[in-house]
Amino acid sequence: MKRFAGWIGAMMLGVAATAAAQTGPVPIVGLVELSGPGAVSGTNFNDGVRMAVQEINASGGILGRKIDYTFNDTQSNPGVAKALAQKAVDQNAYVVMGPVFSGSIFVSMDVTRKAEITNFTGGEAANITQQGNPYIFRTSFTQSNAMPRVARYMKNALKLKTVDMIWVNNDFGKGGHDEFIKAINAEGIKLGADVSTDQGQVDFSGAVLKVKQSGSDGVFVYVNEEEAARTLRELAKQGYNKPRVGETTLTGQKVIELAGPAANGAIAHVGLSPDAPIPAVRAFAEKFQKEFKYKPDHNGIKGYTAMYVVKAMTEKIGKFDSKALAAALHGAKILVKDHPGVLMDVAFDKNGDIDRESFMSKVENGKQVVFETLPPLHPF
Amino acid sequence: MVDLIQLIVSGTATGAIYALAALGFTLLWQASGTINFAQGEFVMLPAFTMLICTTHGAPLWLAFLVACLVSAVLLGIGFKRIVVDPLIRHGVIPLVIATLGLSIGLKQFVKASYATEAQPFPSVFPAGQFAFFGTHVSYSDVGTLLIAGLIVIGLQLFLKRTVTGRAMQACAQNMDAAKVLGINVKTMVLYVFIINAVLAVVASLLISPTYLAKFDMGDAIGQKAFFAAIIGGFNQTSGALLGGVLIGVLENVIGFYVSPAYKEGVALVLFMVVILFRPEGLLGKAEERKV
Numbered sequence: 001m002k003r004f005a006g007w008i009g010a011m012m013l014g015v016a017a018t019a020a021a022q023t024g025p026v027p028i029v030g031l032v033e034l035s036g037p038g039a040v041s042g043t044n045f046n047d048g049v050r051m052a053v054q055e056i057n058a059s060g061g062i063l064g065r066k067i068d069y070t071f072n073d074t075q076s077n078p079g080v081a082k083a084l085a086q087k088a089v090d091q092n093a094y095v096v097m098g099p100v101f102s103g104s105i106f107v108s109m110d111v112t113r114k115a116e117i118t119n120f121t122g123g124e125a126a127n128i129t130q131q132g133n134p135y136i137f138r139t140s141f142t143q144s145n146a147m148p149r150v151a152r153y154m155k156n157a158l159k160l161k162t163v164d165m166i167w168v169n170n171d172f173g174k175g176g177h178d179e180f181i182k183a184i185n186a187e188g189i190k191l192g193a194d195v196s197t198d199q200g201q202v203d204f205s206g207a208v209l210k211v212k213q214s215g216s217d218g219v220f221v222y223v224n225e226e227e228a229a230r231t232l233r234e235l236a237k238q239g240y241n242k243p244r245v246g247e248t249t250l251t252g253q254k255v256i257e258l259a260g261p262a263a264n265g266a267i268a269h270v271g272l273s274p275d276a277p278i279p280a281v282r283a284f285a286e287k288f289q290k291e292f293k294y295k296p297d298h299n300g301i302k303g304y305t306a307m308y309v310v311k312a313m314t315e316k317i318g319k320f321d322s323k324a325l326a327a328a329l330h331g332a333k334i335l336v337k338d339h340p341g342v343l344m345d346v347a348f349d350k351n352g353d354i355d356r357e358s359f360m361s362k363v364e365n366g367k368q369v370v371f372e373t374l375p376p377l378h379p380f
Numbered sequence: 381m382v383d384l385i386q387l388i389v390s391g392t393a394t395g396a397i398y399a400l401a402a403l404g405f406t407l408l409w410q411a412s413g414t415i416n417f418a419q420g421e422f423v424m425l426p427a428f429t430m431l432i433c434t435t436h437g438a439p440l441w442l443a444f445l446v447a448c449l450v451s452a453v454l455l456g457i458g459f460k461r462i463v464v465d466p467l468i469r470h471g472v473i474p475l476v477i478a479t480l481g482l483s484i485g486l487k488q489f490v491k492a493s494y495a496t497e498a499q500p501f502p503s504v505f506p507a508g509q510f511a512f513f514g515t516h517v518s519y520s521d522v523g524t525l526l527i528a529g530l531i532v533i534g535l536q537l538f539l540k541r542t543v544t545g546r547a548m549q550a551c552a553q554n555m556d557a558a559k560v561l562g563i564n565v566k567t568m569v570l571y572v573f574i575i576n577a578v579l580a581v582v583a584s585l586l587i588s589p590t591y592l593a594k595f596d597m598g599d600a601i602g603q604k605a606f607f608a609a610i611i612g613g614f615n616q617t618s619g620a621l622l623g624g625v626l627i628g629v630l631e632n633v634i635g636f637y638v639s640p641a642y643k644e645g646v647a648l649v650l651f652m653v654v655i656l657f658r659p660e661g662l663l664g665k666a667e668e669r670k671v
Contacts, residue, residue, distance in 0.1 A: 034496055035491060035496040035595075035596075036596075039496040039497045039498075040497050040498070043496065043497060169641065196639075196640060196641065197640050198640065198641065198643075198644065201640070201643075201644075202590060202591050202592075202600065203394060203590065203631070203635075203643075205386075205387070205390045205391075205632060206387065206632055206635035206636035206640055206643070207635075207640060209383060209386060209387065209636060210636065213383065226498045226592060226594075229498075229500075229592065230590065230592070233589075233590070236507065237507070237509065237518045237520065238509070238516060238518070239509050239516050254497070257500055258498060258499075258500045258592055259500075261507065262507075
């Protein structure tokens with residue numbers, strides 16, 4: 001009789017545990033760069049996710065369940081990112097958010113792929129989504145989508161015939177470098193000085209000197225935030241007065257803050273911008289600043305919108321099934337009128353790449369100003 | 381040729397900052413047999429002290445004075461009393477390990493209490509440049525070079541021409557003999573620690589606008605300053621200047637003419653060459669020690 005009662009007790013506990021797992025908070029895990037060279041990007045991305053989670057939980061969660069968002073610091077180190085991805089799998093994460101750095105996601109996404117967990121990344125290297133991983137999704141443009149827009153602007157608006165390139169020699173930079181060269185070749189622009197730099201590099205005097213000596217019509221700067229600020233400072237220090245063009249980072253808020261007046265006049269194509277002429281984006285940026293006491297950059301928007309994409313698609317599939325979520329995301333179109341949290345209409349293709357509107361921006365008086373809105377590659 | 385001049389000027393300015401931090405290594409070694417592997421963090425910490433002051437509205441000159449005071453007390457007197465004095469009697473190795481630990485501790489403290497991200501740091505020099513033999517030299521390079529150069533020369537004069545300086549040198553050469561001569565060795569050693577802390581503040585003021593204030597900014601500075609001290613001669617203060625400038629200039633020249641990818645390895649290669657062929661350093665003197 002005692003044994004029977006024991007069995008009943010154990011079964012009831014099991015049922016209660018299963019019920020709790022199906023009704024309790026949903027674990028979503030962030031793998032983010034909170035220290036090291038990626039700290040600016042990772043912190044923004046993470047805070048964006050946190051803000052969205054806060055809002056979603058306050059409005060009743062997803063399918064009636066709250067989100068339990070935990071995050072870990074990859075230290076901008078791919079090895080650490082991979083170990084933390086395994087930890088996320090052990091935590092039964094429904095979705096993994098991050099890392100933001102391409103070098104880290106290259107390594108960590110194998111772990112989430114094996115565990116069949118949907119993984120959003122802030123990485124922009126073109127080949128992240130070219131490896132047939134059905135669980136990886138971008139939160140921003142791929143380089144192969146963004147670079148042609150930059151090259152077109154250089155040719156049509158700036159009338160550049162030759163351009164130098166300063167790029168960071170990591171996965172993000174290498175991917176961008178190759179895509180940029182392809183894009184300018186297609187537009188008939190010649191590459192002048194091709195200057196690679198290191199991640200975390202502090203002295204750009206030699207790199208800038210090379211650019212100055214090349215005599216090209218302008219320079220394309222494709223490095224991470226801190227290095228972008230140092231490059232702009234060095235360009236100003238050496239009196240460089242030709243167009244300085246970038247993609248995403250160069251006119252980012254943190255770069256403007258770090259580079260000071262040296263950032264004025266820099267131009268960049270940005271997939272996302274807190275200064276985009278879209279009321280929902282502006283409202284997000286305002287709330288973010290109030291919450292975290294700093295102005296978000298594009299990475300903040302990436303994290304925020306990714307979380308709302310998870311909400312929209314989970315509600316669509318009607319269950320917390322990471323495999324089904326990934327399947328539903330391929331080819332999905334999520335519109336602001338149905339899901340205001342995504343801020344801008346967005347579409348995912350079969351590789352997990354993203355398409356939406358983008359912007360050309362310029363730094364004026366220490367502020368990013370969006371001066372042109374570019375349509376999506378494949379209008380919705 | 382124009383390129384080379386520009387590279388030399390800018391490399392000398394950066395090298396002079398390395399020299400300031402390297403001077404600290406040589407001074408502490410001579411005066412107390414201490415190798416401080418937290419020297420880079422001694423440069424990083426004042427940057428944040430100054431930032432805190434400026435964000436509370438203090439002008440940069442006042443922030444600098446506050447940082448000098450805080451560093452002299454914490455990183456000079458405090459470091460000596462709390463870390464060096466209790467450990468030095470156990471030999472160099474425990475102290476080296478302790479300073480490595482201190483380095484990690486200081487980084488983590490700033491990371492946890494201030495920020496993990498880089499922070500902008502105001503420059504003491506105006507933006508802009510002027511023409512110089514067909515090249516353009518920035519005011520900040522010239523200013524950095526002038527300040528660092530004046531401090532190094534001033535320190536040399538202080539050590540050689542003043543009674544206190546000579547007493548400090550006497551302590552560095554032979555503490556027992558210095559005691560017999562009536563020199564207050566403890567006070568002299570304390571002065572050295574305070575001078576080291578203040579030199580680190582100056583290095584911080586000059587280098588932070590370029591490096592940006594960040595919790596790990598001391599890693600590269602500390603490493604290069606250590607190499608500079610070894611290259612120049614660990615027992616010669618003038619050697620620190622030579623070592624620092626050599627590293628700064630060669631980094632720039634090799635980064636430009638060979639590849640930026642090799643730039644960061646310059647100090648290490650130079651260090652290895654000196655250790656192999658002239659272990660006492662370029663200006664150092666061979667020392668004999670009892671074992």
